[in-house]
Amino acid sequence: MSAFPTIATPAGPVPYDAPAWNRQRHSQMPSHRYRDVYARVEIPLTEREWPNCRLTRAPLWVPVDLRDGNQALPEPMDPARKQRFFELMVAMGYKEIEVGYPSASQTDFDFVRLIAEADIAPDDVTIVVFTPARRDLIERTVESVRGIANPVVIHMYTATAPVWRDVVLGHPASELKELILAGGRDVLKLTEGMPNARFEFSPEVFNLTEPDYVLDICDAITTLWDAAPERPVILNLPATVEIATPNVYADQIEYMHKNLTRRESVILSVHPHNDRGTGIACAELAVLAGAQRVEGCVFGNGERTGNVDIATLALNLHAQGVDPMIDFSDIGEIRRTVEHCNQLELHPRHPYAGDLVHTAFSGTHQDAIKKGFAEHHARATVQRRPEREIEWRVPYLPIDPADIGRSYDAVIRVNSQSGKGGISYLLETRYGIELPRRLQIDLARHVQYHTDATGTELSAAQLWAIFQEAYLSDGTIADVALMSYETTEAGGRVTTTVTLRVDGEVHTSTHSETGPVEALTSALAAHGRPVDVLSLHQTSIRAGSDSDALTLLEHRAPDGISWTGGVDRSVLTATLNAVIRAANSTASALAGRR
Ligand SMILES: CC(=O)SCCNC(=O)CCNC(=O)[C@H](O)C(C)(C)COP(=O)(O)OP(=O)(O)OC[C@H]1O[C@@H](n2cnc3c(N)ncnc32)[C@H](O)[C@@H]1OP(=O)(O)O
Ligand SMILES: CC(C)C(=O)C(=O)O
Numbered sequence: 392m393s394a395f396p397t398i399a400t401p402a403g404p405v406p407y408d409a410p411a412w413n414r415q416r417h418s419q420m421p422s423h424r425y426r427d428v429y430a431r432v433e434i435p436l437t438e439r440e441w442p443n444c445r446l447t448r449a450p451l452w453v454p455v456d457l458r459d460g461n462q463a464l465p466e467p468m469d470p471a472r473k474q475r476f477f478e479l480m481v482a483m484g485y486k487e488i489e490v491g492y493p494s495a496s497q498t499d500f501d502f503v504r505l506i507a508e509a510d511i512a513p514d515d516v517t518i519v520v521f522t523p524a525r526r527d528l529i530e531r532t533v534e535s536v537r538g539i540a541n542p543v544v545i546h547m548y549t550a551t552a553p554v555w556r557d558v559v560l561g562h563p564a565s566e567l568k569e570l571i572l573a574g575g576r577d578v579l580k581l582t583e584g585m586p587n588a589r590f591e592f593s594p595e596v597f598n599l600t601e602p603d604y605v606l607d608i609c610d611a612i613t614t615l616w617d618a619a620p621e622r623p624v625i626l627n628l629p630a631t632v633e634i635a636t637p638n639v640y641a642d643q644i645e646y647m648h649k650n651l652t653r654r655e656s657v658i659l660s661v662h663p664h665n666d667r668g669t670g671i672a673c674a675e676l677a678v679l680a681g682a683q684r685v686e687g688c689v690f691g692n693g694e695r696t697g698n699v700d701i702a703t704l705a706l707n708l709h710a711q712g713v714d715p716m717i718d719f720s721d722i723g724e725i726r727r728t729v730e731h732c733n734q735l736e737l738h739p740r741h742p743y744a745g746d747l748v749h750t751a752f753s754g755t756h757q758d759a760i761k762k763g764f765a766e767h768h769a770r771a772t773v774q775r776r777p778e779r780e781i782e783w784r785v786p787y788l789p790i791d792p793a794d795i796g797r798s799y800d801a802v803i804r805v806n807s808q809s810g811k812g813g814i815s816y817l818l819e820t821r822y823g824i825e826l827p828r829r830l831q832i833d834l835a836r837h838v839q840y841h842t843d844a845t846g847t848e849l850s851a852a853q854l855w856a857i858f859q860e861a862y863l864s865d866g867t868i869a870d871v872a873l874m875s876y877e878t879t880e881a882g883g884r885v886t887t888t889v890t891l892r893v894d895g896e897v898h899t900s901t902h903s904e905t906g907p908v909e910a911l912t913s914a915l916a917a918h919g920r921p922v923d924v925l926s927l928h929q930t931s932i933r934a935g936s937d938s939d940a941l942t943l944l945e946h947r948a949p950d951g952i953s954w955t956g957g958v959d960r961s962v963l964t965a966t967l968n969a970v971i972r973a974a975n976s977t978a979s980a981l982a983g984r985r
């Protein structure tokens with residue numbers, strides 16, 4: 392039986408991909424060209440364990456922004472930008488930093504010398520320098536780190552994949568292995584007398600290299616460098632050009648993890664790029680498959696579509712309850728510094744750090760977020776614990792924006808896709824006004840009218856202006872005014888005297904045994920201007936340290952249920968104002984009808 396669904400049609404069920412149903416046609420795209428060229432490798436792994444694993448701790452992080460990121464910039468970083476980036480990474484808590492390709496340029500060389508000579512690298516930070524397997528370049532690289540007291544990693548690389556062997560390097564597999572080992576011997580020789588030096592090897596384009604060939608090279612290099620548990624060698628296995636689905640990379644890493652001869656003396660590292668847009672997935676699955684160390688760039692700068700983004704990786708861990716071991720509590724400052732150093736802007740949808748990633752425009756999301764915030768606040772109150780410490784359960788916000796130093800200001804923004812939840816959230820957070828549900832629905836109609844007409848976003852101030860126009864302004868007819876009212880009590884009897892001006896004439900009436908609102912509605916009714924009050928809500932408007940009372944009144948109007956409001960320092964006056972406004976708006980509605 393087919394695992395795929397059938398679609399019920401008048402002629403009976405048809406397979407979902409039958410031509411009658413699926414109208415997709417072959418495109419003219421020459422996709423066949425890619426079937427074999429970058430020959431995907433067969434991985435001799437029959438049992439895989441990574442799908443059953445979970446991420447439970449942070450890997451060792453190694454930012455390579457100053458080398459791999461830098462080599463991809465239209466304008467590589469000048470010394471000042473390099474230093475600023477380096478200091479940022481130190482402040483964030485990175486303990487191993489690839490600082491450059493010292494044989495590539497004087498700027499890179501000089502930056503490593505700056506680390507050697509100035510006090511910018513704390514003692515516990517390991518300095519990584521990158522070199523091809525070529526003696527003259529290794530010499531220059533080792534020269535650059537002389538005198539550095541910190542732990543130093545000499546990171547040597549050579550591409551190993553067939554296309555690179557044939558097209559770029561011009562060495563068959565066996566010759567290339569010899570070239571790599573020669574480079575490895577040079578590294579050993581040139582670092583003699585440097586007890587702080589450790590070694591890293593990257594078979595560039597590991598992901599397109601035959602597994603057993605690359606395994607053999609890696610074993611040969613760990614033997615040559617005498618990898619030992621107390622002096623492990625870093626084997627960094629890059630997806631230099633991402634070409635397959637992340638599960639394939641995970642299989643490749645698990646294969647190496649299970650078959651390296653000196654596994655306990657190796658720090659298994661990965662270095663995904665993002666050509667398919669799945670660099671993050673590759674890194675996460677690779678860690679499940681046995682990788683212990685991840686190289687990448689903060690926010691994912693790097694060749695072509697970038698290196699894997701180690702900020703997103705770290706915050707993904709945070710979002711799963713795992714300490715990322717790196718401080719992202721001020722992501723705005725990190726982002727500004729990275730943008731300045733790279734001279735590249737982050738996309739507004741960039742995970743965690745983009746301008747729009749903690750913002751909801753759409754109505755149902757806003758409604759859910761608003762309810763989530765209210766529930767969060769209530770739970771903190773019940774538990775008597777700070778809101779920042781209790782479990783996060785706000786829908787549509789995978790992490791509390793406050794964790795990374797972002798405010799709630801921009802969480803909800805209003806446009807034509809928004810609904811009552813978002814509108815009332817903005818008025819509540821900006822002005823402290825708590826709106827009753829039925830008024831929220833009514834106000835949303837006014838706002839929708841505006842956003843449909845303009846197509847633009849509305850700020851809280853603009854929403855407040857719409858609110859005032861709808862509920863606090865006088866209609867076309869405003870011929871009823873409250874001149875005065877006075878409540879007296881004598882012998883336990885309450886009497887209210889109301890003076891109204893109606894149609895230019897002043898009327899005073901006295902009402903016993905009623906409060907001021909009932910007295911006013913009776914007086915209005917007596918003068919032909921009845922107000923049928925359905926409900927009254929009190930709230931307040933925050934303006935700096937002051938606040939005004941706001942009464943919202945629901946009443947029966949000629950054209951249905953309607954709302955008016957009144958504002959004053961005194962709650963009572965605010966309420967009476969709302970009643971008078973209801974009388975006038977009823978008259979305006981009746982006039983509009985005629
Ligand atoms: C995947 C990666 O990120 S790898 C890092 C890439 N980064 C960079 O290239 C940035 C810095 N690079 C440079 O400044 C220069 O390329 C240098 C200084 C390293 C070398 O410059 P040049 O000597 O002018 O060589 P050029 O860059 O034109 O070509 C590279 C040469 O090195 C060889 N080569 C490439 N990789 C390696 C390697 N890992 N080990 C040994 N030789 C290598 C190539 O086959 C080529 O040799 P050929 O000239 O005999 O054909
Ligand atoms: C680690 C090196 C060789 C690299 O940047 C890559 O392969 O992408």
Ligand SMILES: [Mg+2]
Pocket residue numbers: 459629631662664694698
């Ligand atoms: Mg790279």
